Amino acid sequence: MHGIHLIDTGFGRPSFDAAYLVVERGRGAFIDSGTTHSLPRFLDALDTAGIEPTDVDWLILTHVHLDHAGGAGSLMQHLPNAKLAVHPRGARHMIDPSALIAGAAGVYGEDIVRRDYGDIVPVPTDRVVEAHDGFAIDLAGRALLCLDTPGHARHHIAIHDERANAFFTGDIFGLSYRELDSPGGAFIIPTTSPVQFEPEAAHASIERMLGYEPEAMYLTHYGRVTEVARLxxxxxxxxxxxxxxxxxxxxxxxxxxxxxxxxxxxxxxxxxxxxxxxxxxxxxxxxxxxxxxxxxxxxxxxxxxxx
The missing domain is CATH 1.10.10 (Arc Repressor Mutant, subunit A)
Incomplete structure (x- = not known):
């Protein structure tokens, strides 16, 4: 729908962690990268969409938590023409991911981080673009607008897709697993995972997105949801x-x-x-x-x- 392709990154379990490929007039943009283990799935998504790695102009990260961004460096090595867009607070972690790795290892242990996320590869400085609030990406005439949306993390952006009238929400619009769909619709919960949960900022970010009157939200966890006002x-x-x-x-x-x-x-x-x-x-x-x-x-x- 609207040239948006869901990619199950394979992280955790099936239908748990999503990324997206947006295709417009033969040009592509990935939203989030999954883990390094996810790379084959991203390349398969290009095949399915009928475009080549050289046709991808952007990798846009909602934030740099490793289930969203751990595979960015490896993916960028296969996208020779792409730039990586990330919140200004997250840019340095893509250029030098050592702090991300150390932080995750401190919580889970080095062996588990390596097992779950793979080798986390730096992105060259000249390929990283700081997506400040209001940063606009032109994907072959399709407007993708990056909005600063703290609450889950201070380095979080949501991306408004004007063509689809929808947001790619990362984690700021919560978690909604398809196993919990019912006749009452999608079920959703917030995600307040460590270490930057801020309730007032989360409320404000949700309301800011609602101001665009989106028809749908594309969640990392997991997939497309509608009934946006109720959720x-x-x-x-x-x-x-x-x-x-x-x-x-x-x-x-x-x-x-x-x-x-x-x-x-x-x-x-x-x-x-x-x-x-x-x-x-x-x-x-x-x-x-x-x-x-x-x-x-x-x-x-x-x-x-x-x-």
Whole structure:
């Protein structure tokens, strides 16, 4: 639809992590890069779209978390004519990814980072373009507008596609897995993973995107969703509820575990109320990794507010 091709990057599990190829008049732009392991899938997407690596003008990163950007350097090696567009705060991490690697290794361990993300390759400085707020990309006459959208991360952009009247949202418009679709529509939750969750900024970024009256959102996790106004309202409600839960347990010695449990209850009850028919235990299992990351993210936010 609209020359937009979804790429399942293969990260995590099927239908978990998406990137996109936008094609206009024989020219291409990738949105996010997946991991280094994802490279064959991106090259296959070019074949499917009927264009060559030399026809790709841009790789645009929503942000530099490794499930979105870990494969950027390797992918750029196969795109000789492309520039990489990234938030100004993220540009240095593409040129020298050592801090990204060290940060991920500190959380998960070096072996797991290498296993899950592969070798993370630098991008030459002269191929990196800082996509400041309002940075406009002309893809063969198709306008792709980069907007500064903090809340999930301070180096996050969302890309408005004028032709499709849609946004590529990275993580600022939450997570919506197709396994949780129901007669009530898509189910969505915020993502507050470490380390830069900011609730007021997240609210503002969601509202800023709504101001464009988009017909659809293309999420990294996962795919195209419509009913944009309803989903935005769901995100606003849950951000406020999650903040309240975090604040209620701020002083508890086992606060992360308490927050995990309450987040689980919150998401499961909302899913069931929306008509998701999976058993509660299956919903909780499907969301378990995201629940843990969300709890860790709000704990970091709590600590930042008390310093």
């Amino acid at each position: 935005a309202a769901d995100l606003h409600e849950q951000i406020d509820a999650m903040v309240a839960i975090a604040q209620r347990h701020a002083a508890a010695p086992d606060r992360e575990e308490r927050i995990v449990q309450e987040f689980t209850d919150l998401y499961v009850s909302r899913a069931q109320n929306q008509g998701v028919t999976l058993p509660a235990a299956d919903i909780a299992k499907l969301l378990a990794i995201d629940i843990r990351l969300n709890a860790q993210g709000v704990v970091v936010w709590l600590d930042r507010g008390t310093r």
